[in-house]
Amino acid sequence: MSDDALLYDFDADTGIATLTLNRPRQKNALDMSMRVGLREAIYAIRHDRAVRALVLCGAGEDFCAGGDLRAMNVASAEDGRNRLDDLHGWVGMLLDLDRPVIGAVDGVAYGAGFSLALTADFVLATPRARFCMPFMKVGLVPDCGAFYTLPRVVGMARAKELVFTAREVGAQEAQQIGAVFEIVEPDALRVRAQRIAASLASASPVAFGLAKRALNQSLGADLRGMLELESAAQGIAFSTAFHQEAVQRFKDKTTPLFQWPSA
CATH class of the missing domain: 1.10.12 (Lyase 2-enoyl-coa Hydratase; Chain  A, domain 2)
Structure with missing residues (x-):
């Protein structure tokens, strides 16, 4: 359950699974390989009771820059709808996962990357983390479940502002509006994410x-x-x-x- 674009690690002693988006040169933008990998990994995690908690993170200094625009070859409305419909199966499964999900965000969490972070129960961020729903800049609408998660996390008025203005939000403001749980220094981010995951994995x-x-x-x-x-x-x-x-x-x-x- 791993390839160059997505890395999977499982610690049998703690029951913690870690999914690492692994395209650091592209700021971990979601291409088709990563999308397929996420679908397969989350499906497997959903059906593996040995997994007690899940950590989501990005390789390098970024979490995820969103969808890879260079890989978006959408020929029709039907094609676009099918493209998103393929995402919804694993996004819904991740949101409904009956185990703790910890997001560890460094650098950019843009577009679908922001949406992916919002699927976590707890989002940790470094001081240099940046969140944005930039869809309006390219004439698109939020995806990967953001219409569901964003208003629930930050409230409807703030969600409208973030979507309509497409402005960037730093880590401190993201914490103030409820999108970030803790701010952690970059060299401690994964350690803290694993520690919280291990604690929650010990719950009933x-x-x-x-x-x-x-x-x-x-x-x-x-x-x-x-x-x-x-x-x-x-x-x-x-x-x-x-x-x-x-x-x-x-x-x-x-x-x-x-x-x-x-x-």
Whole structure:
């Protein structure tokens, strides 16, 4: 599950998978090889329960410059729609992945690169990270799920501004508007991403998956529907061995199964 454009690594001891976009000379722009690799990798990760967490990163000093314009040979509206429809399968699968996803962003996260970062549960960024939805500059609209993720992450008014103006946002502003969780120095970025991934991988996989999918549904559901989902999810969580052991450890005042890593 790796080629020159996309690297896959799996640590069996921690359960952490890492996907590295690997076209540094092109700022990791998405070409067809990378798109196919992401589709295959995310499908495999979705069906591999040994994977407890996923880290997304880019090789070199950039995360992803978006789609490779030099590789976009779209002959018709149908061709353009099919091109995006091919993306939606793995983008939807990544957004719905019932395990932690950590995005480690250095340098540019433009266009589809910004969209890809938004699929993560936690986005870490270096001080030199730059985010942009530049689609208006080339007469296109956001893709890779950004119409869904961006308003949910930054709010509708801010999402409209970022899409309509196509302006660049630095790491600090991205953190202020909610698109970035932490700002980390470049030489510590991957270490911090792995540390957070390892911490979340130690949480109850059942509880985490249930909570993530409930949160993903919450903005499109009514109160009654969410209360019913909450009841069903909690019933399942109560029945897990993880919960039973966690309660016993609490009673015994021993080390918890799950702990959030300090900075």
